[in-house]
Amino acid sequence: MSASEIGAPRHQTAERLFHWLMAVAILVCVFTAFLPIVGVDFEWVDIHWIAGFVLTASIVFHLWRVFMVLGLSDMALHRQDLTDLKGISDPAFEPIPGRKYDLGQKLYHWGIAVVVLATVVSGILMTLKLDTPMWDRDPGLFSGQAWGLIYAGHGLAALALIFMFLLHLYFSLLPEHRDLLRAMIRSKYVSMDKRHS
Amino acid sequence: MEFLRYQKSVWGEKLLIGVSWDFLWVPFAAAACVIAVHLMLRTRQRRVRRINH
Numbered sequence: 001m002s003a004s005e006i007g008a009p010r011h012q013t014a015e016r017l018f019h020w021l022m023a024v025a026i027l028v029c030v031f032t033a034f035l036p037i038v039g040v041d042f043e044w045v046d047i048h049w050i051a052g053f054v055l056t057a058s059i060v061f062h063l064w065r066v067f068m069v070l071g072l073s074d075m076a077l078h079r080q081d082l083t084d085l086k087g088i089s090d091p092a093f094e095p096i097p098g099r100k101y102d103l104g105q106k107l108y109h110w111g112i113a114v115v116v117l118a119t120v121v122s123g124i125l126m127t128l129k130l131d132t133p134m135w136d137r138d139p140g141l142f143s144g145q146a147w148g149l150i151y152a153g154h155g156l157a158a159l160a161l162i163f164m165f166l167l168h169l170y171f172s173l174l175p176e177h178r179d180l181l182r183a184m185i186r187s188k189y190v191s192m193d194k195r196h197s
Numbered sequence: 198m199e200f201l202r203y204q205k206s207v208w209g210e211k212l213l214i215g216v217s218w219d220f221l222w223v224p225f226a227a228a229a230c231v232i233a234v235h236l237m238l239r240t241r242q243r244r245v246r247r248i249n250h
């Protein structure tokens with residue numbers, strides 16, 4: 001048996017597909033939004049809203065999986081998760097074993113959920129100002145001030161998204177998290193202990 | 198440097214049009230700060246574990 005075959009599956013195929021589809025959609029949205037701002041000029045609007053539509057569809061799929069198949073228990077915050085905070089002041093702290101996600105991962109998940117939902121909801125409202133195959137533009141739907149708030153909300157959420165993405169990139173590339181990254185690419189989860197035994 | 202961008206409407210009103218992109222560096226700086234703090238905590242944790250083991 002090879003090392004990659006040891007261990008239980010951490011993520012099902014549907015969840016891994018969702019994760020990578022969402023990642024690609026977010027990256028396309030971020031690059032098409034910010035490259036023109038830093039001076040790289042191209043026709044970005046259509047690519048941006050189509051990637052946003054893919055992102056929205058992937059989130060709907062994730063919500064359906066969570067509420068109809070997976071449940072919320074793995075990602076729910078419990079009082080015992082707070083013991084992970086001892087790791088900040090106590091370098092010898094050992095986290096509680098047997099949990100799929102620790103406090104940091106849960107907080108990150110709920111943080112990125114809020115940020116992505118804010119981006120998507122404001123983005124959907126902004127597409128109402130565009131002609132798409134699904135609808136004709138309707139700029140009179142909201143007042144000028146309301147449109148300004150929607151645009152500002154979308155921009156703020158996008159800045160927060162860059163922050164969250166950079167943190168995610170850093171934590172996923174840490175050597176001690178290599179197994180978690182591998183589990184998001186392939187179906188097996190291999191613990192460090194099992195690999196070294 | 199303002200955090201929000203405004204423009205004048207055809208009636209001369211000051212209209213909010215979005216966030217100022219002068220602050221595009223903020224998420225990068227904030228992420229760099231969090232990563233630096235985490236790297237310090239991680240280094241300390243690994244040193245203590247090495248001593249304990």
